[in-house]
Every structure is written in C-alpha cells, then in structure tokens.
Amino acid sequence: MKKKHILSVVCIILFIALVSCGASKFDITVESPLEFYTPVISSVPGFPLRVILPDETYYGEYKFKWRTDAGKFLNWDENGRITPLGRQAIINDNEIFWTPLEESEKNIDEANLEIEMVRIDGGGVDSRLRFSIVLNTDNLYVLDIKD
Numbered sequence: 001m002k003k004k005h006i007l008s009v010v011c012i013i014l015f016i017a018l019v020s021c022g023a024s025k026f027d028i029t030v031e032s033p034l035e036f037y038t039p040v041i042s043s044v045p046g047f048p049l050r051v052i053l054p055d056e057t058y059y060g061e062y063k064f065k066w067r068t069d070a071g072k073f074l075n076w077d078e079n080g081r082i083t084p085l086g087r088q089a090i091i092n093d094n095e096i097f098w099t100p101l102e103e104s105e106k107n108i109d110e111a112n113l114e115i116e117m118v119r120i121d122g123g124g125v126d127s128r129l130r131f132s133i134v135l136n137t138d139n140l141y142v143l144d145i146k147d
Contacts (some may be wrong), residue, residue: 039134
C-alpha cells in the first residue's frame with residue numbers, strides 16, 4: 001500500500017514538472033516605433049521590431065531567436081551597415097528589422113513570425129510569441145499581434 005502511495009506522489013510530481021517545462025515563464029510582446037512600413041517610402045531598411053520584456057533586467061540575460069516564413073530579417077548597426085540575416089536569426093539585441101524584399105518573392109501578403117527568448121547562459125525557451133505582419137488594403141505592412 002505504501003509503495004502505491006509513493007508511486008502516486010512521484011507520478012504527480014513528474015506530471016507537474018513536465019507541464020511547467022512547456023509553459024512560458026513570462027509574457028513578451030513585440031512593438032514597432034512605426035505604425036506601418038512600406039519599402040517604397042521608408043527611411044529604414046525594414047520594419048523595425050522590438051521585443052518588450054516585463055522587466056528591464058531581463059535584457060542582458062537572453063538571446064532573441066527570430067523566425068519568419070516570408071521575407072527576411074536584417075540587422076542595421078550603429079554605423080549604418082545593413083546585414084541580411086535570412087529567415088532565421090539569433091541575436092542578443094532586442095531589435096531586428098524585417099523586410100518583404102526577396103529576390104524570389106514579388107508581393108508578400110502575410111508573414112508569420114515567431115520570437116523565442118533563450119537564456120544566454122544555456123537552458124530552454126523561457127517565452128515565445130507568434131505574430132504576423134500583414135499587407136493591408138493601402139499596401140502598407142502592419143503588425144498583427146493576437147492576444
């Protein structure tokens with residue numbers, strides 16, 4: 001009888017541990033200083049995207065892992081150099097630029113993006129956000145973040 005009780009307790013603890021591993025440790029969001037983006041009249045190389053964390057102290061602890069299914073990411077450094085990063089990028093900075101311009105694609109109506117927060121010192125994903133950038137009826141790209 002005691003063995004069954006101990007086994008039940010161990011199973012419950014393992015279940016709780018597994019469930020908590022898959023859950024986000026905190027919520028993040030993505031914002032842009034621009035309401036919309038269009039490559040035609042923009043003074044920036046792409047749509048600027050900034051990860052907003054719940055606490056300022058988190059910024060030095062995480063890498064930002066970006067993915068998109070359309071378009072590509074760019075880095076624009078303080079010297080004005082633009083570096084193409086492709087459809088996947090892992091950076092330490094919380095800002096990245098997304099552009100719809102690619103040689104193989106003419107018009108992108110929607111891009112599905114994902115950002116993951118990964119600890120610099122190792123470990124798993126502490127938070128994840130999926131969102132979209134859509135081309136609206138005025139031919140402007142806008143963020144579409146669903147809660």
